[in-house]
Amino acid sequence: MDSVLLRELDALREYVSRPIIIHSGYRCSKHPNWTQGSYHDGRAVDFHIETFTLPEMYFVTERRGLFRNGGIGVYPDGNFIHADMRVGCARWARIGGKYVDIAAAFQVASKLP
Numbered sequence: 001m002d003s004v005l006l007r008e009l010d011a012l013r014e015y016v017s018r019p020i021i022i023h024s025g026y027r028c029s030k031h032p033n034w035t036q037g038s039y040h041d042g043r044a045v046d047f048h049i050e051t052f053t054l055p056e057m058y059f060v061t062e063r064r065g066l067f068r069n070g071g072i073g074v075y076p077d078g079n080f081i082h083a084d085m086r087v088g089c090a091r092w093a094r095i096g097g098k099y100v101d102i103a104a105a106f107q108v109a110s111k112l113p
Contacts, residue, residue, distance in 0.1 A: 004085065005043055005085055008065075009022075009047070012060065016049055021047060021048050022047045023047055043084055044083070044084035048080045054106060054109035058074055058081060069089055071083065073093065074093040074105045076106075077096065093105030
């Protein structure tokens with residue numbers, strides 16, 4: 001994984017004082033979900049923050065400089081956040097394979113056990 005991304009994740013961990021659990025980071029071309037882009041370059045990560053709700057994870061991630069100007073995706077089905085170091089701000093949510101408004105994703109997440 002990209003060293004700048006790792007430093008930003010560590011800074012986020014220090015900021016929230018909670019463990020950050022990484023679900024996915026660098027993906028080689030043999031990974032079943034491989035596509036050319038941020039994962040291939042080690043510049044994307046899927047994670048969750050212990051004891052945080054999905055909206056809490058989203059808002060603290062969005063406050064971080066590197067991620068604020070990059071991509072942040074919300075995935076209630078897996079209760080995780082995607083963050084990447086792309087150039088340009090992008091926000092999205094995905095539920096059941098369909099892209100939805102982030103507010104709708106938070107409503108779904110609030111109903112999960």
